[in-house]
Amino acid sequence: MSTRKRSDIWMHFVGVNQAQARCVASTSTQLATATTTAPQAARKRPKQTTMGGFINRPIQPLQQSKVDQALVKMIATDFQPFTIVEDRGFRAYTAALDPSYVLPSRGTISKRMLPNLFEKVRAELQEQIRTAPAVCLTTDCWTSNTTTSYMSVTCHYITDFKLRSNLLDCFVVAESHESQNLAQELSRVAKEWGIQDKIAACVTDNASNIVKAVNDILKWNHVRCFAHLLNLTVRSSVHQTEIQALILKVKSIAEYVRRSTVASAKLREMQLQMGQVQLRMKQDVATRWNSTYFMMQRAIEIKEPLVSTMALLNPLLPALTPEEWDITKEVCDILKPFEEVTVEMSSERFVTGSKAILMARGLQRIVAHRQRNPSTHEPVKGMVNFLAADLEKRFGQIERVRVLAEATLLDPRFKKHAFVIERNAEETVSRVDAIISTLALINAHMDALDQEEWGALQETCTVLEPFEQVTVEISSESYVTSSKMLLLCRGLQKITAYNQTQVTKRKVTELVTALSTSMDRKFHRMEYNTVLSESTILDPRFKRLAFNDNCAVDEALQRVTAAAARCDLSSQPAQPPGGQEGEEGARAPEVEPQMSAVWRLFDARATEDIARRNPSADAMLEVRSYLEEPLIPRTADPLSWWESKASVYPRLVKVMARRLCIVATSVPSERIFSKTGQIITERRNRINPSKLRHLVFLNANLP
Numbered sequence: 219m220s221t222r223k224r225s226d227i228w229m230h231f232v233g234v235n236q237a238q239a240r241c242v243a244s245t246s247t248q249l250a251t252a253t254t255t256a257p258q259a260a261r262k263r264p265k266q267t268t269m270g271g272f273i274n275r276p277i278q279p280l281q282q283s284k285v286d287q288a289l290v291k292m293i294a295t296d297f298q299p300f301t302i303v304e305d306r307g308f309r310a311y312t313a314a315l316d317p318s319y320v321l322p323s324r325g326t327i328s329k330r331m332l333p334n335l336f337e338k339v340r341a342e343l344q345e346q347i348r349t350a351p352a353v354c355l356t357t358d359c360w361t362s363n364t365t366t367s368y369m370s371v372t373c374h375y376i377t378d379f380k381l382r383s384n385l386l387d388c389f390v391v392a393e394s395h396e397s398q399n400l401a402q403e404l405s406r407v408a409k410e411w412g413i414q415d416k417i418a419a420c421v422t423d424n425a426s427n428i429v430k431a432v433n434d435i436l437k438w439n440h441v442r443c444f445a446h447l448l449n450l451t452v453r454s455s456v457h458q459t460e461i462q463a464l465i466l467k468v469k470s471i472a473e474y475v476r477r478s479t480v481a482s483a484k485l486r487e488m489q490l491q492m493g494q495v496q497l498r499m500k501q502d503v504a505t506r507w508n509s510t511y512f513m514m515q516r517a518i519e520i521k522e523p524l525v526s527t528m529a530l531l532n533p534l535l536p537a538l539t540p541e542e543w544d545i546t547k548e549v550c551d552i553l554k555p556f557e558e559v560t561v562e563m564s565s566e567r568f569v570t571g572s573k574a575i576l577m578a579r580g581l582q583r584i585v586a587h588r589q590r591n592p593s594t595h596e597p598v599k600g601m602v603n604f605l606a607a608d609l610e611k612r613f614g615q616i617e618r619v620r621v622l623a624e625a626t627l628l629d630p631r632f633k634k635h636a637f638v639i640e641r642n643a644e645e646t647v648s649r650v651d652a653i654i655s656t657l658a659l660i661n662a663h664m665d666a667l668d669q670e671e672w673g674a675l676q677e678t679c680t681v682l683e684p685f686e687q688v689t690v691e692i693s694s695e696s697y698v699t700s701s702k703m704l705l706l707c708r709g710l711q712k713i714t715a716y717n718q719t720q721v722t723k724r725k726v727t728e729l730v731t732a733l734s735t736s737m738d739r740k741f742h743r744m745e746y747n748t749v750l751s752e753s754t755i756l757d758p759r760f761k762r763l764a765f766n767d768n769c770a771v772d773e774a775l776q777r778v779t780a781a782a783a784r785c786d787l788s789s790q791p792a793q794p795p796g797g798q799e800g801e802e803g804a805r806a807p808e809v810e811p812q813m814s815a816v817w818r819l820f821d822a823r824a825t826e827d828i829a830r831r832n833p834s835a836d837a838m839l840e841v842r843s844y845l846e847e848p849l850i851p852r853t854a855d856p857l858s859w860w861e862s863k864a865s866v867y868p869r870l871v872k873v874m875a876r877r878l879c880i881v882a883t884s885v886p887s888e889r890i891f892s893k894t895g896q897i898i899t900e901r902r903n904r905i906n907p908s909k910l911r912h913l914v915f916l917n918a919n920l921p
Contacts, residue, residue, distance in 0.1 A: 571880035
């Protein structure tokens with residue numbers, strides 16, 4: 219059945235058959251063959267390839283830079299060598315990800331890209347640390363397998379009510395580890411980061427050189443590493459003769475099983491037969507007491523298959539007797555709380571300084587309980603007694619370590635409940651009262667001092683230091699003090715006169731002038747004070763030498779002579795002679811101007827209200843109110859609690875930031891060297907110290 223032809227093309231063609239047609243205008247006999255319609259043909263025609271299909275587009279500079287930075291971060295984070303960019307497999311992998319990306323050379327990475335990223339991250343951290351109200355530093359030293367000495371310094375601070383930790387520097391110590399050299403390096407790092415006036419405490423190990431550097435030279439608050447003290451205590455306790463012999467037996471078995479493939483296989487076989495999980499023996503490390511604990515604990519866990527293995531193989535090793543196995547278990551039970559406390563106190567993510575007192579007292583209680591319930595084995599009893607004595611020696615006065623006591627008080631989980639001695643808790647409350655009162659009175663906004671003001675502050679301290687020394691000197695109750703008054707006051711006048719020629723700051727000059735004028739007014743007749751002059755004459759250390767005025771000396775001698783004569787003529791005790799006071803006389807009080815009785819009543823009430831609402835009183839109220847708050851759960855975050863209470867305790871929260879930033883151990887600095895040891899290996903022992911410094915810094919501080 220034919221179909222109607224509707225296309226306009228049939229106006230020019232005549233159909234001959236189903237497949238052919240002839241043009242009506244042409245005289246040619248050639249026939250046209252039918253084809254598909256134009257739209258169908260267009261859909262089937264292959265798409266033409268453009269020139270861009272044969273050429274890879276180059277990567278954009280911004281994208282190249284982003285990928286380069288990611289590459290450097292990967293090298294620093296994963297301790298990869300710079301030569302990774304030359305490895306065939308890595309280059310093929312990178313090309314598969316993005317053929318247009320051009321890998322930089324190892325020289326470009328180490329000489330340009332790594333230092334640039336280091337400077338960028340360092341600048342960002344400096345800006346972040348600059349906003350911290352206070353910081354706590356930890357430091358430690360380490361010697362690499364190439365006998366190069368390194369020193370690390372970490373920083374811990376609170377911003378936005380979060381505890382943050384960063385590595386400030388890890389550098390080569392070229393000089394000897396003398397206290398002066400270590401102090402210079404710490405001071406340099408503090409100045410480079412602009413934190414020399416923010417250091418709340420510095421936590422180090424017990425080495426005498428670093429303790430002297432922090433305490434005596436730098437005058438920073440020093441906190442001994444809690445973990446290091448525990449390490450000393452436990453290592454000393456397990457070095458008791460009988461315990462040490464037992465540990466050596468377990469250690470020899472552990473070394474044999476770990477070295478012998480036959481013993482290891484037999485141990486796994488015995489564990490399978492007994493239906494136990496396959497566990498390997500652990501070996502201790504000489505510098506870590508907890509590795510000894512883990513070794514002994516593992517031996518207890520696999521005791522049955524281990525005993526069977528040793529019986530079957532029959533090595534020439536001394537086996538543990540049943541009593542020794544019991545002692546081993548008791549030793550592990552005793553050391554378990556010490557290991558738990560070490561892990562707890564070594565955290566960098568949570569507040570630890572406020573736990574130190576609580577943990578120390580907890581360990582003392584546990585050991586005391588074991589003393590009250592002694593073991594039947596003498597070596598264990600001796601170990602417990604040694605632990606008790608050593609804990610008292612190292613931690614007996616921990617409640618009097620000011621920064622730790624204040625941190626504990628300001629932790630809403632503990633407050634005064636962590637203290638065993640009530641007096642220590644009350645003294646800590648008084649100190650916190652004084653701190654926030656001083657902050658409130660000095661500068662409510664805590665504005666930072668500029669260089670000029672720091673210079674003036676230093677000169678002010680120099681000027682006032684003799685006054686503080688004299689105050690301490692004359693406040694003693696154990697020694698004669700009244701006879702020193704003339705000498706000390708004249709000494710203060712001379713020192714102040716000398717300081718007038720030394721100070722350079724205008725405000726300090728005004729202070730020294732005011733001090734000098736005031737002392738001239740108050741002390742100029744002091745030698746005529748009856749009591750003080752006679753006391754000085756009768757002190758064989760001073761006599762006439764303490765006087766400047768000969769007339770005052772003569773009058774004092776006359777009075778003393780007369781008093782002595784009266785003592786000779788009468789058996790009654792001599793009456794103290796009367797005399798004038800040192801000052802010529804008090805000024806007459808100013809006459810209050812006449813005013814209305816109504817205004818007098820109002821002023822009296824206003825004065826009472828002002829006195830009641832002064833900053834010191836408000837500070838004390840904050841402390842009392844805080845202590846009345848219920849304790850929060852032990853597992854809660856104290857910084858989150860303070861964040862919710864910041865508006866309630868605006869002064870106290872500033873003190874909190876200066877105390878809860880303190881960490882209890884120097885473990886953060888030690889961890890840096892664990893990472894450094896992964897970079898400096900036998901195959902990579904010639905790495906430049908500056909490159910190592912950059913790599914370690916980035917590894918510790920990159921998010």
